[in-house]
Amino acid sequence: MWEPFLPSLIILLPLLGFAVNGALALSAARKSADAVRAGGEFDFFENGRPATHSLPTWVGPGVVLGAFLLTLVNFIGMLGADLHEPVIRSYWSWISIGEDPFSGNRLDVAAAIQLDQLSMIMMMIITGVGLLIHVFSVGYMQDDPGYPRYFAYLNLFIFFMLVLVMGASYPIMFIGWEGVGLCSYLLIGFWFSDEAKASAGKKAFIVNRIGDLGFLLAIFLLYLVFQRVDFAGVFGDAEAVFVYGGPVITTVTLFFLIAATGKSAQIPLYIWLPDAMAGPTPVSALIHAATMVTAGVYLVARSSVLFALAPLTSAMVAGIGVLTALFAATIALKQNDIKKVLAYSTISQLGYMFLGVGVGAYTAGIFHLMTHAFFKALLFLGAGAVIHSMHHALHHTKKDWDAQDMRNMGGLKAYMPYTWITMWLATVAIVGIWPFAGFFSKDEIIWMTAAMAGAEQAPYAGLYTVYWILALAAAMLTAFYMARLMFLTFHGENRTGSREAEHLHEAPRTMWIPLVILAALSVFGGWINVSTDLRESILGGFGWLPMGEWLHSWLEPVTEAAHRVQETNLGELAQVSPLGGGEWEWGLISFVAALAVVLTTLRFLGRSKVTVAVEDAEPTGFARILYNKWYVDEFYHRWVVDPVLTTSRFLWRIVDTKIIDGTVNLVGNGTRALGWVVSLFQTGQVNTYAFVLTVGVLVLLSMVVF
């Protein structure tokens, strides 16, 4: 039996980092508040770098490095262990409710963590990519007055994210789920003095609350069914307790789906993610691309047995995924803010992951989650380096142009070669160019959709065929908008202005080294899970690519129950797509098509003239609809936000202040009025009292006598 090495320390190290950086942030805040109270302005960097702003450089990335090394040790240990059951470490009894005398129900939730193949992969991504982004942040955020606060939040985020993936029960997972939402809110609104950014954080938090309600309801339902909510208990009995496709399991998984659409920014709750770009760019890379937003995919993959038992929900997961993938990709076509394009691209790629876990290819979903974490983090960090450079250049000459608008960039490859090359590697990875990471992961998802459409007893077979075609279409859109992003940013003439261009420069070393590491992962990361069919074809160099279906067999202990359910109920998956052709043929087709789209886009844009943001005309026609994001925000505002506000205002002004407060005030005022009336009798005149006394005695006497 394999013994994990200090698993609790993996969680606790980032928490320690949060405590230290948080204390530094508080002391920095006090210093600046004292200075402001004394009437001055406070410049942290006046006398060099104070301890509050130099210690986080070591503490912040340091604790994550510690967590990463511990994870690595455990990962290597698990590699050699041949583990079939998750290793559970239970620390104390968290929620314990004794037996209900009427129903006999009881509830015991332990504060326990679970190490298995799935959580190990997630931990490697979180601490690994997290470490690189922490290092990048050192360069990116160093001159910000909120530097210690930034690292405090970032460490806290890593802590909660690890709780999310290491929790051994749904309630523990829920702590992490809520915690990462909190950190997301704090970091989106990091520059809270800008009201737009503060309200972007609020929007993210509120939209996520809707999803969180689904999570809670799902936990309650599971408790009703099982009387327990830990993974081992629920998954162990799921196949025996639930009927395949029955109403209860469908409801449970639908609630989980609502939760996942919120956290993972899927239709209909995706609207918070583009606004979340208000946060610092490394935050967008870590939270809003690589880790937190994939929590929904993790949730579905973790509950794979439950979803496999609910074919209707699975079809909905896949449907929502593919629609989101296509929808977000169309919006990304016409955005000019470099981070907005990447945000919609993230939503679109998350859609692919949902499609993967929806068609029952849980490994493929996690695989794409992993490769996406590499190349999307790289794209965001690269964009961060570009913005950093643009910001410096524009700041230098005090030009009030938007540092994030791609129309103001152009030709940056001459100034930022490392960023340029690494971002191109990430781009070819995301658009699915062979043999980069994204090709293998995306192709597996698309292929599994086709295989599902042709499965022996597949429910909704026609639907899956539609999904498959839409997924292929979305892949072409990805190729277009990514090529456009790269062209506008790095190629063609520089449009920043000749005086500004002198100040454009490559990012400092702490920033480009993480880019290079992530680039390597984006190139080779896909090789860990090449399906046998591809590997033996020309796309695998006729068996030359190493590792084969490593991730598939690695995750098998986690997904085997789900696969058992699928085999029983769906039968054999198809070997040819609905339009004919096997896996490697379609892989080749999508690769060639994506390559063609990229090259055509580059040629097409190379000939057209790009105008800078201030001179550019508003788009017209269909482009205008895409530019305005299909008016979804406006739609929600009109039909959801406004009615809620109107109702709230009615409840506040009429029901609360008038009816409820009115009733309370009426009781109070009535008592006072009555008191006033009665007090009139108290004249202070002895004669009156004597008179009243006499009358009273007479009345009493007459009552006795008569």
Place this chain on the structure above:
Amino acid sequence: MLAESLVVAGLIFVIGTLGVIVRRNVIIMFLCIELQLNAVNLTFVAFSRFVGIEGQIFVFFVIAVAAAEAAVGLAIIISIFRHYETVDVNNFNLLKW
């Protein structure tokens, strides 16, 4: 004989009561209270002829208490008079809300 005594006692009591209610001079009111007490005393005495000695005994108690009450009452009146320099009860209305 009893009826006449009770009528007289009743008349005196009513006169006393009306005096307390109507008059404003606190000394007169005080005297009227004495009237009421003595009307009651008269009733006790009248009934004691038929009921027994207890009525007479009770009258002694009443007289004793009335004497004490007169002493205290007059003392209060004097101290109030020293304060207000009047004995008109209309001026004594501090015990009002």
